[in-house]
Amino acid sequence: MKTETETLAGETPGIAYELVVHRLEGSDASAPRVYIQAALHADERPGPAALHYLIPELVRAEAEGRLLGSLTLVPQANPIGAAQHLFSQHMGRFSTGNRINFNRDFPIPDETGLRRLDAPSAAVFADRRLKSRLLALADDHPIVLDLHCDDEGVQYLYIPDRLWPEMEDLAACLDAEAVVLWNAGSDCAFEEAAFAQMVAQARGGDLKGHCCTTVELRGQLDVDPATARKDADGLYRFLVMRGVIADDGATPAELRADFVAKPIANVEMIKAPVGGTILYHVVPGDRVAAGQLVAEVVARPGEPGGAAQVHAPQPGYVLTRRARRFIRMGDDLLKLVADQPSPSARIGALED
Ligand SMILES: [Zn+2]
Known part of the structure; x- marks a missing residue:
């Protein structure tokens, strides 16, 4: 593995950021090339934790001559955000x-x-230059994984619907609980931009073998050795199945029996009707019926009518909820993957 530390100039004298990029060279030029980055949202740490366990396995595969495809890894993709x-x-x-x-x-x-x-x-802010650099690093890699996490949630993935169900193997290897499929813009998230470039380079042609996703590795507090190891093992297994690593010990994975796959239009972004203290009545992974109580928001503790009840607008699956238990009126309280499209669905990312 070769490690390079790139320097990104800050906007003011005396400020610079360091971007660490690892490259591993595969032995088979026809094997898939893989790009993985983590912590683009710098406060989302399950990705770096998983890479902490995955990278030594990749280094070992390279040393043992079992690395077929080449990889580019950026384990901490946002030094600007990390410093804020x-x-x-x-x-x-x-x-x-x-x-x-x-x-x-x-x-x-x-x-x-x-x-x-x-x-x-370029005479633009450092975050813009960082974005261009990350995209350039991801170019010419048919497999691009952007590791994120939610507030509190199950493990789920955003995937362009053109790559589904071909990318089922990744969801299965990761033991993911759900996938949200998109087919329009997401306000130019990294995944959308990387995928658009893949499509442009394929000139509208065959995207077979391509993989582009935002992996939501559960919630911000789901960072511990066992979980990180599990995620690293899942990523490793996927890389073996895709022919990036040779390892006779790995076997194909099956999707979970209760796996949820729905278009992004089915995601109900349930808002807080008032501000206050959140009392959730459901946890991520629960299935709920239409009208079921999912949360109360306590605006005036102990007073009659002091809490607003929030009910599921339709049947569905609780994908995520807030990590903090104080909320403003109008903030997103819960993501529900509903059985039917949400009446409030719109084109673009689900959240700011
Ligand atoms: Zn994120």
Whole structure:
């Protein structure tokens, strides 16, 4: 494995960021090339934890001559967000310099297939240059995995519907509980931009063998050795099944019997009707009936009518909920993968 530390200039004198990039060279030029990044939202740490266990396995495969495909790994893809703390609170999702989500506004190809990336010396903010660099690193890799997590949630994936069900093997190897399939924009998240480039380079042709996804490795607090090891093992198994690593010991995986696969239009973003303290009556992974009580939001503790009840608008599967138990009126309270499309479904990312 070769490790390179790239430097990203900050916007002001004396400030620079370091981006660590690992490259492993496979022995078979026809084997798939794989790009994996983690912690683009810098406060989402299950990805780096999984890579902590996966990388030594890849290094061993390379040393033993079992690495067929080449890999590019960026285990901590956002040094800008990693450094952002305000009054002791880490703020890893948005650039505090310009309020832009670190996983939105990636450059995508225009209708002629041309994509304009910002050069390392371009006179734009560092987060924009970082986005261009990450996309350039991911180029020419038919397998692109962007490791994220939710607030609190099951393990689930966002996948372009054109790559489903071919990508079932990844969901099965990871033992994921659900997949959300998209076919329109997601406000130019990394996954959308990387996939758009794959499509442009395939010139509308065959996407067989391609894989592009945002993997939500459960919730922000689901970071522990056993979980990280399980995720690393799942990723390793997937890489063996795709012919990136040779390992006779690995076997194909099956999707969970209760696996949920639905279009993104079926996701109900249930909002808090009032501000206050959240009392959830369901946990991620629960199936709920229409009208079932999913949460109360306590605005005035102990007073008659002091809590607003929130019910499931239709039957479905509880995908995620908030990690913190204080919420504002209008904030997202819960993601429900409903059986039918949500009346409030719209094109774009589910969240800011
Ligand atoms: Zn994220």
